[in-house]
Amino acid sequence: MKLLSVLISTVLFLSLVPELKVHAEGSTIEAAHDGILIREGPGLSYPAIATGNAGDQYKELQRDNGWVEVSVNDGSGWIAEWLLTSVNEPETEAASQSAVTTDNLRLRAEPDQNSEILSVIQAGQSVEVLSSSDNWSEVVYQGNTGWVVSEYLDASASEPQAAEGSNGTILVDRLNVRDDFSSDGNVIGTLNTGDQVIVSDEKYGWLYISTGTLTGWISSDYVEYHSSTVNQTAETPSDDIHITVNGLQVRSEPGRNADVIGTVNLYDSFSVEEQSGDWLRIEFEEGKSGWIAGWFTERGIHPESNVSAQTSGEVTILYNGSNVREAPSTDAAVVYKASAGESLSIVSQNGDWYEISLPGGGSGFIANWIVSTGNEAEPAEPESETEEENEEPVTSISEATIIIDAGHGGRDGGAVGAAGTLEKSLTIRTAEVLYHMLSSTGANVIMTREDDRYVDLYSRVAISRDHQADAFISLHYDAINDRSVKGFTTYYYGGPDEALADSVHEGLSDSMTVKNRGMQHGNFLVLRDNSAPSVLLELGFISNPSEEASINNDRFREMAATGIYNGLTEYFSE
Numbered sequence: 001m002k003l004l005s006v007l008i009s010t011v012l013f014l015s016l017v018p019e020l021k022v023h024a025e026g027s028t029i030e031a032a033h034d035g036i037l038i039r040e041g042p043g044l045s046y047p048a049i050a051t052g053n054a055g056d057q058y059k060e061l062q063r064d065n066g067w068v069e070v071s072v073n074d075g076s077g078w079i080a081e082w083l084l085t086s087v088n089e090p091e092t093e094a095a096s097q098s099a100v101t102t103d104n105l106r107l108r109a110e111p112d113q114n115s116e117i118l119s120v121i122q123a124g125q126s127v128e129v130l131s132s133s134d135n136w137s138e139v140v141y142q143g144n145t146g147w148v149v150s151e152y153l154d155a156s157a158s159e160p161q162a163a164e165g166s167n168g169t170i171l172v173d174r175l176n177v178r179d180d181f182s183s184d185g186n187v188i189g190t191l192n193t194g195d196q197v198i199v200s201d202e203k204y205g206w207l208y209i210s211t212g213t214l215t216g217w218i219s220s221d222y223v224e225y226h227s228s229t230v231n232q233t234a235e236t237p238s239d240d241i242h243i244t245v246n247g248l249q250v251r252s253e254p255g256r257n258a259d260v261i262g263t264v265n266l267y268d269s270f271s272v273e274e275q276s277g278d279w280l281r282i283e284f285e286e287g288k289s290g291w292i293a294g295w296f297t298e299r300g301i302h303p304e305s306n307v308s309a310q311t312s313g314e315v316t317i318l319y320n321g322s323n324v325r326e327a328p329s330t331d332a333a334v335v336y337k338a339s340a341g342e343s344l345s346i347v348s349q350n351g352d353w354y355e356i357s358l359p360g361g362g363s364g365f366i367a368n369w370i371v372s373t374g375n376e377a378e379p380a381e382p383e384s385e386t387e388e389e390n391e392e393p394v395t396s397i398s399e400a401t402i403i404i405d406a407g408h409g410g411r412d413g414g415a416v417g418a419a420g421t422l423e424k425s426l427t428i429r430t431a432e433v434l435y436h437m438l439s440s441t442g443a444n445v446i447m448t449r450e451d452d453r454y455v456d457l458y459s460r461v462a463i464s465r466d467h468q469a470d471a472f473i474s475l476h477y478d479a480i481n482d483r484s485v486k487g488f489t490t491y492y493y494g495g496p497d498e499a500l501a502d503s504v505h506e507g508l509s510d511s512m513t514v515k516n517r518g519m520q521h522g523n524f525l526v527l528r529d530n531s532a533p534s535v536l537l538e539l540g541f542i543s544n545p546s547e548e549a550s551i552n553n554d555r556f557r558e559m560a561a562t563g564i565y566n567g568l569t570e571y572f573s574e
Helices: 002-015 423-439 457-466 497-511 545-551 554-573
Strands: 028-031 036-039 048-052 057-064 067-072 075-080 084-087 096-100 105-108 117-121 126-133 136-141 144-149 166-170 175-178 187-191 196-203 206-210 215-219 223-226 240-243 248-251 260-264 269-276 279-285 288-293 297-299 314-317 322-325 334-338 343-350 353-357 363-367 401-406 444-447 471-478 488-492 516-521 534-541
Touching: 048 075, 057 075, 117 144, 117 457, 187 215, 260 279, 260 288, 334 363, 343 363, 401 423, 401 457, 423 444, 423 471, 423 554, 471 554, 488 497, 497 516, 497 534, 497 554, 534 545, 534 554, 545 554
Parallel strands: 401 444, 401 471, 471 534, 488 516
Antiparallel strands: 028 057, 028 084, 036 048, 036 075, 057 067, 067 075, 096 126, 105 117, 105 144, 126 136, 136 144, 166 196, 166 223, 175 187, 175 215, 196 206, 206 215, 240 269, 240 297, 248 260, 248 288, 269 279, 279 288, 314 343, 322 334, 322 363, 343 353, 353 363, 488 534
């Protein structure tokens, strides 16, 4: 009741907050929507102190991890960057684009190898470089501002996405073109499969495009877009290239409408016979030539085209619950979960993967970045990370590192409720309640997202691994065409997940008043690829109108968080 009273007081307070004054001096920012909240600090956990509306402008004071401090009335407050449409930066802060050249590059809060990890960036992703200091560069990636090792940035190979003059092809029919980079933007036209566009800007999963007769914003999820330079692939016909996707179609002529005459696969290598715009002609079978899209290729022979000569020795597993797969791919099925410190014999090496012998017979594949062989070269990122296993098992929640994963976010809204509720909004609000409950125990609690931004699934798993989590809790709400279905479900993948699932599900069962749909096996990436004990919780069906109404109540989220809290407390005391 005390929490409910505080929430009611907050709502009443906000209703009395005066509209913000416009500040025009210095660098300015502009609000994108009506009813934005200006908070006391840089995060959703801080109370709102004022509200603003679309078009309001404010003087910018500083930035902190996706938030902007602004002058407001006679003081200051914080606005999330994704609520802004216009940011006028001083000319001295002009930024450049660079491409990341290694996988799993850590974005850190400070230029220090021991600083907090804000995100993990994969090879080929583009970052905005703000400044450089010693061997560190300050960059912006997916709304996060932080520091990365400068050695792993390449300004000459920056990702072509959304570069001026980039070409794109629409992949679906009736794709809406909007006047703003938001699903709330007005629809000003539509595009269909195969339509060609020019991409000139990108913001938070939206592309600013032009067709010659229509200009506006479209979702990047439904566009195949690439640089007109084809990443400089095959500058001369004699260059070798390799394929970067599976099942790439080979066509009779250089164009998307030409007949398909064959396919080539990931890491296949070829010599380029001819180039026509973005299309490359290759000999894909003996005596048979055809055309492939050059933006699905890279120059040179890929290392996975050949099996390494290393066929002896052992690997030592670095993390508990490391996945051994039936093929050298993160999409392949898991055949064995290895424990930290376990040594397994090498059968062969295939690119970035070791084929290893399994204790019960047979073999499987494990990624080389989660094992040690004792004779390898320096790791790709020279941050001297020390991945240490806890000497003693965690026996109290106060000693635990817990990851709270608020499902969806940003351009990924998740399920949509019967009355239009967005799943991503419910998960972040539930995560905030759970965060404060768990933090009060002294636990080290980390959220995969603290606001409405897109975080890909691999980055969520990487956050769990990099923080050596003791538990990973992914929060979701369900939806289905049958509006009568209701209740909560606990999903786990296997192995060490089951004990965590048992405890959390029991805690939810004792706390929740909605139907208990039980525990189920779930083949979800955030569970399957996670080295920490993990569960994915579907806390109710927002497709059911009555359950959606309950879920939108603060009391419901408090009960759900209490159940999870009690389950975790029990789990870490066993």
